[in-house]
Amino acid sequence: MPDNNAEKANYPAISRQITELVLTGATDHAEAALDEAVEQFGDLAVVEVLEAMEPQIASMYLSAYDGGKLSLATLLISPKAWAMSLAYFAAIWDAEQIEEEPEILAESLFAHIHGVLFASDDLDRRAALIHEALTTDWGTTAFAVLFSTAINEIIELANDIQARGAQAAGQTSSDHDIVPLALAIARTDADAWNRVLFELFPEWQPGENKLLSMSDDHDDGYEDDDEAYSYEDAIGRTTQELLIRLRKQVPGKAKASKHLSMGDDIFS
Amino acid sequence: MNIAVHTARAPHLVRALEMLARRGAPSPDSLLEELAGITVLVARKFTNERTADRLLEAHYLTIGCISLGIALADIAHDDGSELAFLLKQGAEQVFQAGFRHIRELAGMPNQQIVSAYDKAPDAQQNDIKSLFLKLCKADPNLKWTGDEVYKEDFKARLENQKFINCAKWLRKNHYAGSVILDQSGNKITEMDTDAVINVAVIFSILNDGRIVARINQREIESLVRSVRKAKPNFEAGWRELLKKMPLEYHAFLNKSMNNLKNKIIQKIMSGTELKTIVTEIQNYAGMEQDVDYD
Structure with missing residues (x-):
């Protein structure tokens, strides 16, 4: 399969070189090779190289450049390729990490997604990235993980958007980093926004019931059960639950079929 | 007034597979692999293979299109012969046959007026897609009548075709020569x-x-x-x-x-x-x- 992909690209040698460098963990060298490719062949060449890269390799590469450090790949990867690579982000998490340090995992996921989305000020690119990522199940879950780390802000924002529309909303009582990210989604792609909210609050019916976070009912639930929440309220999924959901969506290796398929010819 | 007679029943593919189960023979792996493969191809082309609900939709479309291929095949239509046909041809061939029927239907006029836009490639693609989504969505747990609807649509479009051919014949035999250009010399692409x-x-x-x-x-x-x-x-x-x-x-x-x-x-x-x-x-x-x- 890797050979297949590399041959399709116009720069098979560079693709293979970068794949190997990433696999050996030498992301700095891979970055240097990309840098050279930009000098020699221009931005578009690198876009193509990244496109041809297998998504799990792209994911490894991108995850080496989170937050502080910026990679060329962060700026140049195509929205579709990034969306595919997101599927593999959770591949290295194990059950113990999810159990014991969900915040750290969510934090690294946030750094990654925020880094890619806000690496450049190109709004069209940001909209395309959001759109592609949120037309996948895993992308939707990944964004829901981020939202779950600031659940009260998200509830406030969701109610605000429900009441006043995405363009008017946005004044929240908090300056959490998640708010601009959430607003960017709600403003560029309303469907995407609804999908993430649904992933986070599967029981929410706008106008019918009220959003609640788990932490809320721990706080006041014990004192006054009846008033704090009713069983109809939409209680959000926790970060941990969502991390497990995301981990489960990492694609496994497909068994190669012996059967010879007609492929796209079935539509001819 | 004509009242359409629908015989409510499960999609043909589902009935064929139920027949297979009743016989107690293990279902051939290749058939299931083919069905899964087709579903992915349909999702890539028409829905979206990256979310679960769109894959489910593609799954329904696959069932419907194969059922259409079975329903319109020139075979005896009892569960046994339909199953034999499916196993002999393979799911991909039968799907292809079903999809060709959709294409054929899309190639016929769906209205009586001829407009310049009819022949545009994206208009035709849209027609194929909308017919495919309309006729082939078959939930295995529900009744499916896509093949009946197909036959009715086919009849209606055949009638349109004849109607248009009639007007074309008149234009061709116009006393002053075939009607091709309007008075300012532009080619006439539309017909009322x-x-x-x-x-x-x-x-x-x-x-x-x-x-x-x-x-x-x-x-x-x-x-x-x-x-x-x-x-x-x-x-x-x-x-x-x-x-x-x-x-x-x-x-x-x-x-x-x-x-x-x-x-x-x-x-x-x-x-x-x-x-x-x-x-x-x-x-x-x-x-x-x-x-x-x-």
């Missing part, structure tokens, strides 16, 4: 089928042996004058017109004749004011009347 037939019917009452498919206002005026002078038997004129035309088109003309007989034809034969008649014929002739600029 109803209007072509009305024009031919109205202008044949003079019984002068001409077939008229496209007109302008002056021709209407001269028609009315000639009719009032010669007082022809309009039904004789119609018989002449029908004699010249292929038998399969007669029904369309007869319908138009019955429709017009007591209306505009009466007015032309009697003394109704010319201006009224011209305006009224314009209504019947629609786009098939060249506009006079004078």
